[in-house]
Amino acid sequence: MSPWEKQTLREAIMENSIYLDEARDPLIIAEGWMKDGKDVAIATVVETWGSAPRPVGSHLVIDADGNFHGSVSGGCVEGAVVTEAIDVIGSGKAKMLEFGVADETAWQVGLSCGGRIKVYVERLG
Amino acid sequence: MDPYALKTLNAERRARRAAILVTDLGDGRDRIVREGDQVAGDLGAAIAKAFRTGNSGSVEAEGRTFFLNAHLPQPRLVVIGAVHISQALAPMAKIAGYPVEIVDPRTAFATPDRFPDVALHAEWPQDVLSRQPLDGYTALAAVTHDPKIDDFALKAALDANCFYVGALGSRKTHAKRVERLLALGATADQIARIHAPIGLDIGAASPAEIAVAILAQTIDAFRSRGLESKGAAA
Numbered sequence: 595m596s597p598w599e600k601q602t603l604r605e606a607i608m609e610n611s612i613y614l615d616e617a618r619d620p621l622i623i624a625e626g627w628m629k630d631g632k633d634v635a636i637a638t639v640v641e642t643w644g645s646a647p648r649p650v651g652s653h654l655v656i657d658a659d660g661n662f663h664g665s666v667s668g669g670c671v672e673g674a675v676v677t678e679a680i681d682v683i684g685s686g687k688a689k690m691l692e693f694g695v696a697d698e699t700a701w702q703v704g705l706s707c708g709g710r711i712k713v714y715v716e717r718l719g
Numbered sequence: 720m721d722p723y724a725l726k727t728l729n730a731e732r733r734a735r736r737a738a739i740l741v742t743d744l745g746d747g748r749d750r751i752v753r754e755g756d757q758v759a760g761d762l763g764a765a766i767a768k769a770f771r772t773g774n775s776g777s778v779e780a781e782g783r784t785f786f787l788n789a790h791l792p793q794p795r796l797v798v799i800g801a802v803h804i805s806q807a808l809a810p811m812a813k814i815a816g817y818p819v820e821i822v823d824p825r826t827a828f829a830t831p832d833r834f835p836d837v838a839l840h841a842e843w844p845q846d847v848l849s850r851q852p853l854d855g856y857t858a859l860a861a862v863t864h865d866p867k868i869d870d871f872a873l874k875a876a877l878d879a880n881c882f883y884v885g886a887l888g889s890r891k892t893h894a895k896r897v898e899r900l901l902a903l904g905a906t907a908d909q910i911a912r913i914h915a916p917i918g919l920d921i922g923a924a925s926p927a928e929i930a931v932a933i934l935a936q937t938i939d940a941f942r943s944r945g946l947e948s949k950g951a952a953a
Binding site: 612614621622624625628636638640641649650651688690714716717718719 | 725728
């Protein structure tokens with residue numbers, strides 16, 4: 595087995611753990627924050643078009659101080675989602691965000707890969 | 720998101736049970752649906768499909784838009800027998816997305832040297848399975864050819880409703896196995912779920928080819944979960 599094959603195999607094994615990775619799992623972290631009395635928002639990828647880096651169902655969880663875990667895009671739009679999420683925590687009103695190269699306003703935080711994604715941001719509780 | 724829904728969802732995920740979070744994107748209300756819960760209409764059909772495929776997505780039903788976030792446990796494959804077939808099966812299955820554990824009390828077979836990078840237990844299935852119980856998202860392949868090792872694991876797999884149960888051996892060997900499993904208290908319906916001779920019929924001859932046949936049958940069983948009883952509805 596070549597070093598590359600070994601690396602690929604190792605990554606496949608890491609990604610497919612049969613147990614939840616409690617320290618990194620966004621929904622477990624959100625529950626922990628909630629128990630600590632923090633205000634929390636949950637962002638979820640609900641639709642993708644073209645080459646989107648994270649699949650539908652992926653989560654980013656955010657607390658009122660802007661701490662976050664997980665991902666909705668692999669780093670491209672997380673900053674913008676965190677800003678919106680703090681807003682959602684304040685207002686309690688859920689938002690549907692859309693990012694992609696077709697959207698002029700989203701261009702600055704858009705997906706460089708050319709895809710588009712829709713992210714639903716809601717407050718926990 | 721409803722805090723109770725989040726707690727319920729995380730509890731299901733920790734217990735390796737499938738659950739879907741259904742969110743009404745219009746008013747934000749959500750609820751958890753567990754596998755086997757009855758949901759009527761178009762929404763119910765979409766939920767059933769999401770349980771089978773594991774794919775999340777939006778669905779229009781009852782004049783509303785719902786988002787279904789499907790949380791399926793990671794499927795895994797437990798192989799009883801650290802034999803030649805298992806040496807080929809372990810890396811193949813892992814790459815296909817089915818992490819493997821190998822159980823064989825025969826220490827001459829179950830050596831890290833023969834099975835690098837695999838979870839390997841040189842113990843009796845009784846001991847391993849009492850620590851890490853089988854479940855509906857686990858497949859079990861018994862390939863030792865030795866009733867002393869295979870039989871207990873097969874009975875346990877049937878009782879745990881493993882999504883796939885396969886056993887190596889000819890039809891003649893299997894006929895004797897059926898007698899033994901009946902004596903262990905397995906029902907005829909349970910025993911009918913065992914794939915024996917093991918593997919899809921692709922004329923596999925070498926150990927590696929048999930491994931391909933077992934893996935293909937495992938994937939087939941996983942992707943057609945719940946279809947047997949419903950006459951293969953779409």
